[in-house]
Amino acid sequence: MEQRYAIKFCLRKQMKPKDIIVELQKTYGDECLSETQIYFWIREIKCGREDLSDLPNLGRPVDEQLTVAIQKAHDENKYASSRDIAHKVHVSHTTVLDHMTNLIGLKFVHLRVHPHLLTKEQMKNRKKLAKVLLRNLEYEESTGYEFVLTGDESWFVFHYPTKEIWIMKGEDIPAYHKNTQFEKKSMFTIFINGKGVQLINLKPMDTKISADYFINNILLAIENSELMKKSRRWKHKLCLHYDIAPSHTAGKVKAHIENSKVNIWDHPAYSPDLAICDFGLFGTMKESFKGNDFEDEDELLEAIKNFFVSKSEDFFKSLFSEWIRRLKACISCKGNYI
Numbered sequence: 001m002e003q004r005y006a007i008k009f010c011l012r013k014q015m016k017p018k019d020i021i022v023e024l025q026k027t028y029g030d031e032c033l034s035e036t037q038i039y040f041w042i043r044e045i046k047c048g049r050e051d052l053s054d055l056p057n058l059g060r061p062v063d064e065q066l067t068v069a070i071q072k073a074h075d076e077n078k079y080a081s082s083r084d085i086a087h088k089v090h091v092s093h094t095t096v097l098d099h100m101t102n103l104i105g106l107k108f109v110h111l112r113v114h115p116h117l118l119t120k121e122q123m124k125n126r127k128k129l130a131k132v133l134l135r136n137l138e139y140e141e142s143t144g145y146e147f148v149l150t151g152d153e154s155w156f157v158f159h160y161p162t163k164e165i166w167i168m169k170g171e172d173i174p175a176y177h178k179n180t181q182f183e184k185k186s187m188f189t190i191f192i193n194g195k196g197v198q199l200i201n202l203k204p205m206d207t208k209i210s211a212d213y214f215i216n217n218i219l220l221a222i223e224n225s226e227l228m229k230k231s232r233r234w235k236h237k238l239c240l241h242y243d244i245a246p247s248h249t250a251g252k253v254k255a256h257i258e259n260s261k262v263n264i265w266d267h268p269a270y271s272p273d274l275a276i277c278d279f280g281l282f283g284t285m286k287e288s289f290k291g292n293d294f295e296d297e298d299e300l301l302e303a304i305k306n307f308f309v310s311k312s313e314d315f316f317k318s319l320f321s322e323w324i325r326r327l328k329a330c331i332s333c334k335g336n337y338i
Contacts, residue, residue, distance in 0.1 A: 001052060001053065003024060003028060003032070003033050003041075004041050004052040005052060006023075006024060006027070007020060007024070007038060007041045007042060007045060008045050008052065010023060010024075011042065011045055011046065017038070017039065017042050017105055020038065020042065021035055021038050024038060034064075034068075035071075035104075035105075036064060036067045036068060036071065036103055036104065037064070039102075039103050039104060039105045040103055043102055043103070066089065066091065066095075066099065067099050067103050067104065069089045070085055070089055070096055070099045070100060070104065071104050073085045073088050073089060074100070074104070074106065082096050082097055082100060082108075083096075085100075112337075114337045115270060115272055115273075115337075116270040118270060118335070118336065118337070122268075122269060122270060122335070123334060123335030123336055124335055125268055125269070125335070126268040126270075126271055126274070126330055126335035126336075127330065127331055127334055127335035128268075128335075129266055129267065129268040130268065130274065130327045130330040130331050130335070131327075131331055132265075132266070133241075133265060133267075133274070133327055134324065134327040134328065134331070136148075136239065136265055137320070137323065137324055137327070138324075140239065143194075143236065144194045144195065144313075144317070145193055145194025145195075145316075145317070145320050146193055146194055146195050146227075147193070147227070147231050147234075147236050147237070147238050147239055148193055148194065148239045148241065148265075148320075149191045149192070149193050149198055149199075149222060149227070149238065149239065149240050149241065150191065150192065150193075150240075150241040150242065150275070150276050150277070150323075151189060151190050151191030151192065151199065151241075151242055151277060152189070152190070152242060152243060152275065152277040152278065152282075153187055153188065153189045153203075153209055153245075154187070154188060154190070154277065154282045155185045155186070155187050156185060156186055156187075156188055156285075156286070156289075156300055156304070157183050157184065157185040158183070158184045158185065158186075158293065158294045158295075158296075158300060159183065159184075159293050159294075160286065160289040160290045160291065160292050160293075161290070161291070162290045162291040186202060186203070186205070186297050186300060187202075187203040187209065188200060188201065188202055188203070188301075188304060189201040189203070189209075189217075189218055190277065190281070190282075190304075191218075191222065192276070192281065192316055192319070193227070193316070194313075194316050194317055194320050195313055195316060196308060196311070196313065196316055197308040198222070198225065198227055199218070199221055199222060199225070200301070200304060200305065200308075201217055201218060201221065202297060202301055203217075209245075209247045210247055210250075211246075211247050211250035211251075211252040211253050212252065213247065214247045214248060214250075214253060215252060215253060215256050219253070219256060219257075219260070222238070222240070222262070223260055223261075223262070228261075228262075232261070237261065237262065237263050238261070238262045238263070239262065239263045239264075239265055240262050240263065240264050240265065241264075241265040241267060241275075242267065243267045243271075243272075243275055244266075244267055244269055273326060273330075273337055273338060274323070274326055274327060274330060276319050276320070276322075276323050279322070279323075279326065280319050280322060281319060285304065285307055288307055289303060289307075326338055
């Protein structure tokens with residue numbers, strides 16, 4: 001009884017369940033209620049129960065042995081589904097869900113997806129290059145990142161189905177067709193800075209992204225741009241950032257860069273979470289196209305241009321701010337994914 005009132009007191013102090021468990025274990029030691037019992041009384045008190053004494057045996061009692069069995073099954077395999085646990089302990093799925101959520105205090109979440117299982121050396125390199133990128137961005141902050149160009153290639157399909165629509169009651173629910181590898185699509189190379197979009201390049205259908213293509217259609221376009229001319233007038237070197245795709249890091253490209261007047265910011269391997277195009281820009285663009293069907297490349301190109309026209313400078317600055325936040329987080333977690 002004493003511990004039950006202690007739980008009630010802790011709840012009035014707005015303590016979290018985990019903190020209540022720690023406090024009770026510290027106070028009562030070996031005589032402390034089990035975590036299952038503590039969660040039970042937390043639930044009862046939150047539901048408004050005033051009488052904390054044992055109730056007469058009316059109705060179905062809480063099966064503490066079952067709760068312990070479910071907890072044990074979960075501890076043995078945290079990736080086991082609630083249905084797997086129900087099969088293992090020989091009870092209904094709804095019973096397991098009730099115990100897991102209301103008595104044990106578990107919640108169902110979707111796991112974060114990491115693009116690669118990083119080695120210690122790769123994490124070390126991510127941390128090292130994240131520090132360099134962060135230092136470079138802090139230096140460029142005074143210019144509003146105007147002379148920092150970051151970009152990448154991405155496929156854009158012609159059909160962007162939406163999975164949610166409003167229909168009249170009684171109306172048949174329409175279907176949509178998933179995109180396949182044979183879906184008509186085009187590849188675009190896009191570079192932005194802190195002010196807006198600076199390059200949109202549509203790759204011809206019968207052309208591959210090679211080192212020659214990257215030099216002739218991307219790097220030369222940037223080197224001949226108005227932004228490049230402005231950087232020369234300001235005597236402020238233009239900075240380029242892109243990932244380490246083979247077409248970006250080939251010997252031809254490196255030789256060309258050495259003769260150009262731009263700075264290249266190295267990007268760590270296996271790090272889409274540290275690239276603006278991957279963690280923010282392309283996903284936002286494709287999300288905005290949902291529900292649209294484009295007849296040809298011209299329509300798709302026009303939609304991409306209109307997307308950028310609709311965005312203010314604040315949109316691009318927010319992408320750079322998120323980039324900085326991610327770099328700091330990467331450094332804090334020693335190069336691991338954030």
